[in-house]
Amino acid sequence: MLPSTDTALLRRIATEQSANRVPSLVAAVVRDGELVWSGARGWVTDGEAPGSAPDNDTQYRLGSITKSLVAALVMRLRDEGRLHLNDPLDKHLPGTSFGSSTIGQLLSHTGGLTAESPGSWWERSPGSDWAALEASLTPETIKNRPGSRFHYSNVGYGVLGELIARHRGMSWLDALRQEVLTPLGMSRTTPHPEGRHAEGWAVHPFADVLLPEPAPDAGAMAPAGQLWSTVNDLARWTSFVGGHTGGVLNPDTVAEMHAVATVDDADAWTSGYGLGLQVVRYNGRRLAGHSGSMPGFLACTLVDENSSTGALALANTTSGAAIMSLTMDLIRIADEQEPKLPEQWRPAEVDKGLLTLTGLWHWGPTPYHLRLIPGGLLDLSPVGTGRASRFRPTGEDEWVGLDGYYAGETLRVGRAADGTPTHLDLATFIFTRTPYDPGAPIPGGVDEAGWR
Structure with a gap:
């Protein structure tokens, strides 16, 4: 991008990192499926190079962005005809206490399930296997009538992970590697940090000191927020959400994932949810993607459906950074500084x-x-x-x-x-071809006297 655009984008992430005391922050802008800008502020300590600046290959935890990748696997199953979104869960995963919730409702957080898994806070606790999670999900964990309202449910995505495993005969993670990560070239997206990565920190609210955050394996809850990734890999995923699907899904299916199934602020309608994707309205724009948070990390990826400009941001702090606002601002700055030119018209091959x-x-x-x-x-x-x-x-x-x-x-x-x-x-x-052509099968017929 132009030097002036680069400066404006860098200043935005520098302000966020400094004002909100973020140990490190990386960000990027994609356009038409390509990474066109990236920047970083702060430092990471990963045991290899203490106090060094992060780069596009430094891993951060994605949190709930994991859900959008899991949703892509479910949509692949749907497109293959292995399931329908209106199927009750019980058809594919029998025996649960919430089998009447449909697969589409679980994808869109309208299945009525509790937000968090019973027991200790799953994000800071070693996870259990599916059998233990299922046993904990008693009828009391159904908090709303299925389909009645938006109620964000991490548990729902733990369930979808097991659904994928049953259909594929392998773990949801192995299916993800084979069907999504490898085809898209996302080789640095993993369930645990590998190689250079940022350590997660909590920043003291009243002093400039840090506390390391744990990052246990979430077990059966992992599909809700386990993955780690990099700027380079998340840029590829942002492009995917923008329609550059690399054959992993039909672009029409990704567009279906964008469609708003429910809103979580009905009167204002600034934020809603599709099929595994958050949808937000911002300054006249409609953006799709997902945010994420885990202890020690914040993340966000969004793409503007009209301009095909997307952005992402990753930070290693439990709270403080306005990660979604930052990501939306990066898209706005890029499009204001360098408006996308219309594609040049040219003749096309058509079925004559x-x-x-x-x-x-x-x-x-x-x-x-x-x-x-x-x-x-x-x-x-x-x-x-x-x-x-x-x-x-x-x-x-x-x-x-x-x-x-x-x-x-x-x-x-x-x-x-x-x-x-x-x-x-x-x-x-x-x-x-003409209004009310009497030669066509017009319902109710056409008055014999014709127009008068």
């Missing part, structure tokens, strides 16, 4: 057989335009106000809605004997 579908259609008297858009998709949008959606092909003359009112609905093309498109049937709504 689809050209006959394009142009003007009418739903009743309302005109719509049907366009071919990149990715082999259709865009159906009203000429004025109304319902717009994109569609992807699912078969010959059959398409499925990706967003808007028609998300998940099927669009079928009706043709004359000579193959000419005559109408579109979209969830029983009939679109015709």
